[in-house]
Amino acid sequence: MRIATWNVNSITARLPRFNEWLELADPDVVCLQETKTASFPSDRAEELGYEVAHNGDGRWNGVAILSRVGLEDVSLQFEGQPGYANDDEDALLSVPKVEARAVGATCGGVRVWSLYVPNGRALDSAHFPYKLEWLDRFRDVVAAEQHPLVVTGDFNIAPTDDDVWDIKAFAGSTHVTADERARLTALLDCGLVDVVPRPQKYDKPFTYYDYRAGMFHKNMGMRIDLFYASPSLTVLDAYIDRDARKGTGPSDHCPVVVDLSP
């Protein structure tokens, strides 16, 4: 079974490239993040035999699972998923809003979660404790989940210092802190393995490159799109589709493609 994950940074803006990639990569299951739409444009995917579970509410976030090996027991959020109280609003009137950041489904006998973990923004931002709490609550879900299990998506955390181009550039930043990495360890402690994909070029398995400052061409990236899987799933291959980051109108993230044998 081939499972891929990709933060597309708007499925609407990416649709021509996405549809082309879908045929080329030929995945059985696709986990998407940052679809940034309320309505998933699924016409071509359906022609290719995929069913679609999409959790999207408009301008921000949005996650999906596409599967051509069955799509059952869809969850459009997770049990206990925290919301974020938007601080633009009057604090007294502000109600925490559960964002479109998680979708789960059972595909061909594998339980799959597609996640778009909150960014955190800055260490002193209210978005940072929200990120940690969100991961704490998701851990509780993973602890109770059935196996075989795949938890994948944009985690907005680099698991080790080697997973960013220069750790010195991240002093005082999110994505690399012990607090965030402890949440990754907690997920792995539920009985999952970090499937590290092979890069197509250079030595580091980066999955994300900022659009600015020629970061992609300087190989200044990060590994923040992760693939956590039950150890009962044998990994036949795992690679980063670097080609999808090239050319006109790419996402700022690369797809990660994993071949598994149950």
Add this chain to the structure above:
DNA sequence: ATGTCCGTAACCTACGGA
């Protein structure tokens, strides 16, 4: 690294977010 790109609201540009 702050050099770009996204969607939106409101216009033909500015903004928040990443």
